[in-house]
Amino acid sequence: MPLSAQPPASGQQYLLAASLDNARHLSSLLRAVHFQDHATCFATANGLRVTVEDAKCIQANAFIQAEIFQEFAVQEESVTFRINLSVLLDCLTIFGTSSLPGTSTALRMCYSGYGYPLMLFLEEGGVVTVCKINTQEPDELLDFDFCSTKVVNKIILQSEGLREAFAELDMTSEVLQITMSPDKPYFRLSTFGNAGSAHLDYPRDSDLMEAFHCNQTQTNRYKISLLKPSTKALALSCKVSVRTDAQGFLSLQYMIRNEDGQICFVEYYCCPDEDITESEL
């Protein structure tokens, strides 16, 4: 049910004003990057980007394009603020998380600028809730400097094939080792846990493989605790692209289709684990 737009107080222009008929379009995406309490929101005319980081090693970004919103207006070139993501998610799902067909929570989000709280107006079934969440100074964000020109290996997989694998990763292993190669084993995920090692191999000609562009054999290890949260994004997505650059930095990009068939993206960047030892064959 579309929310009748709350008119801003006369004379006051919000720096950021957005309306969304179905708040789930935003909340489900934010959940996919919710592995830390705080997130940095970055809004431009193109849309909203929410970034979460941890340990200076991993960064997750959720992109919600302006087109997803019914209204999306940014007064300056960009608006940035830091916010408590846990609180934001709690507010967005204040009417509950179960999704009954036909009912949805409508959202209007307003931000007046530096020092002001983020205002959320949520409405479902005639009941309106107003939330004010304090904002903070945005932190400096990591720049992984990961651009498509530096990509060494890239594959695109259907998420269905990876979902179970990620959910069942041996968490007693400290690292997740990713091998990408033009030769066998093509694409291999390995863990080294208490019970022994486990390898998951995806052949290049598998039905799951949508694109396979591996030029060089690369084996990199990443801290499994950092990558495990990406399972949420994987669960929502239909396709995932896995790319590595010459330094072994990993980029995981998830294509997510929401209830209305619109496409959004979530990406995870991860640094390789510094203590690299000889990998077990």
Add this chain to the structure above:
Amino acid sequence: LSRIGDELYLEPTESGLSLRTVNSSRSAFASFLFAPLFFQRYEAGGSQPDGEHFRCKVLMKSFLGVFRSLPSLEKTVGKCLILLKPQASRLVVQLHCKYGVTKTHNLAFQECERLQAVFDTQRCASSLCAPARVLAEAVVHFPPTLAEVTLEAGPGGRISLRNYMEDEAERSKTMVTELCLAEDEFQTVAMAPGSRITFCLKEFRGLLSFAEASNLPLTIHYDVPGRPVVFSLDDAVLEVHLVLATLSDMESNLQPPKANGLSHLPAPSDDFTDDLESYMIAMESSAYEEGSGVPPSPTFPLRTPCAAESDPEEEEEEEEEGAVPGTPPHKKFRSLFFGSVLSPGGPGLAPTQEVLAEDSDGDY
């Protein structure tokens, strides 16, 4: 098997792959023997110079971790390959899944001695056989927390299952459930009249759910209280045995331990082999005595409970210092005769004892 023990013993033989386990108090043993026909391809591999087949044991948890989610396994896995690589010290389980995906698990194993409980179903006085469903439906009436249950051949061909309580005091407070089954529910019945045994329900339930799922009839062989009860499932490609210790009973034809010349029960020690020595002596000496009762168990003292329906007889209590870990509190089960594989018809291993040794490092 995981309901019983923490370690899975794998032994490939010519007659198939045997998976076995034993519980920590050595009062329950189970083995699953999969005939070569069960597999698409079965190669027992070359035997070692001493004619022995390679054996190993893995942590139950690790092995189960490979087969974590059964429903998805059924949908996605086409083939499973199990390889034992002694040189690399790895047990390799490889699952070939949908879309060409291969999951390879390299599990660390430990070499081990042969795990074998000595039992002989031929020597059991009573046996009965029923479809698993009948027993499963019977057992469902007992509370999930119930530890032991008594199976009894009552008068008039009545077969009953009753929950077991050890104390007079408890009896007035707990609910007694007794279930009677008619002989015709069983496929075969050959029960010694008035016979009764008490065994641990928890381990039995594990086997029962497997039996139900595989739709196989379950055969129960038992003898006098104190001697183990053997539950078997048999099928063209699978042979399953679950051997449980039973509570010994005052009423059984039992010689007190002292009479056997083993006047002093050695206190349970960490060194299992010591116990085994004395136990083997007891086994061999009692073998020559006709009509002797069960040999005394060196690791578990006799505890004679009050039989539920008999007149109150003196309870013989034996204080036992240092309860064996894993033994149910206040009750001591007869230990199973682990050790020498003396069962008749065994593959000619008789004179040398196949000793079941504890892990040398005592871990787990």
